[in-house]
Amino acid sequence: MERKTIFLGGIHGVGKTTACNALTSKISIPHHSCSDLIKQLTLRLDSQTTKIVDDVEGNQTDLVKAFNLYTSESWNLLDGHFCLFNSSKQVSNVPTSTFLDLKVQAIVLLTGNPETIVDRIYQRDGIHRNLEEFEEMQRCEILRAHHVATKLNIPLLVYNTSDDIALIVTFIHSILNTDI
Numbered sequence: 001m002e003r004k005t006i007f008l009g010g011i012h013g014v015g016k017t018t019a020c021n022a023l024t025s026k027i028s029i030p031h032h033s034c035s036d037l038i039k040q041l042t043l044r045l046d047s048q049t050t051k052i053v054d055d056v057e058g059n060q061t062d063l064v065k066a067f068n069l070y071t072s073e074s075w076n077l078l079d080g081h082f083c084l085f086n087s088s089k090q091v092s093n094v095p096t097s098t099f100l101d102l103k104v105q106a107i108v109l110l111t112g113n114p115e116t117i118v119d120r121i122y123q124r125d126g127i128h129r130n131l132e133e134f135e136e137m138q139r140c141e142i143l144r145a146h147h148v149a150t151k152l153n154i155p156l157l158v159y160n161t162s163d164d165i166a167l168i169v170t171f172i173h174s175i176l177n178t179d180i
Contacts, residue, residue, distance in 0.1 A: 003071060005102050006172055008079045009145055010110030011137045013121040015161045016079040019110060019168065023077060026169050029176070030073050034080030037066035054087045060098040067102055075176065078102060082109075082144035083137060091140045099148050106154055106175040108168055109145040112161040114138055 006029070010016050020031040041062050053059045067078070086092040114134045121127050142158070149156035157171045 003074060003076060003103050005076045005078050005104045006106045006108065006175060007099065007102065007104045008077060008108045008110065008168075009082050009141065010079075010112075011081070011083075011117065011134060011141050013117040013124065013134075014110045014112045014138075015120075016110055019108075019159075019161070019165065020077055020079050022165050023168060023172065026165075027172055027176070029075050029077045029172070030071070031077045031079070032067070032071055034063050034078060037070055038062050040070060041066035053084045053092075056084050056086055056092045057095065059084070060094055064098060064101040077172075078104075081141065082148060083140045085133075085137070089133075091137055093140070093144050096148055096151050099152060104148075104152060104154060106171070107145055107149050107156045108171065109142065109156065109158045110161055111138060111142065111158060 008016055008020060008023075017033065020033075023029075024031045038059060063080070067076075080094075082094055083091050084094065114131055117138075118129050118131050118134050121129055145156060145158070155171075155175065157168065159168055
């Protein structure tokens with residue numbers, strides 16, 4: 001059985017977990033978090049608390065290993081990022097090869113108000129972030145999602161978190177139904 005992935009991306013704090021929890025109650029597809037898979041494989045906690053990844057390429061290699069070890073379903077909903085803050089606190093693109101290795105068949109990109117996201121991260125994680133950093137991160141995330149979708153020739157839905165979740169449900173159903 002070949003595994004296939006619908007990748008739900010977005011910057012830290014945009015609401016990926018909330019969206020995935022809502023989605024899995026409406027569609028029969030298991031949800032996995034990239035950061036949880038990596039932690040399960042490596043027992044690393046550093047990126048969860050700082051949102052900084054020292055070795056982006058090594059981090060993504062670990063993700064692909066963990067995905068191959070810990071998922072077995074034919075379809076998976078995987079939440080993660082197209083860009084990460086590297087050890088220099090600069091935006092770093094996740095390699096396109098990562099999405100190819102994860103067998104991504106479609107992308108849902110969550111976007112939101114950066115002011116709300118920065119506040120959410122402070123409330124949730126106690127991390128003070130510069131608004132401009134997250135505005136830039138979201139711009140890069142959008143560009144990278146479009147780049148990956150174009151390179152892999154797969155559908156992309158850009159979804160604002162203020163929109164109705166039914167838009168994502170309809171999109172995912174269309175992807176799953178085309179595979180049957």
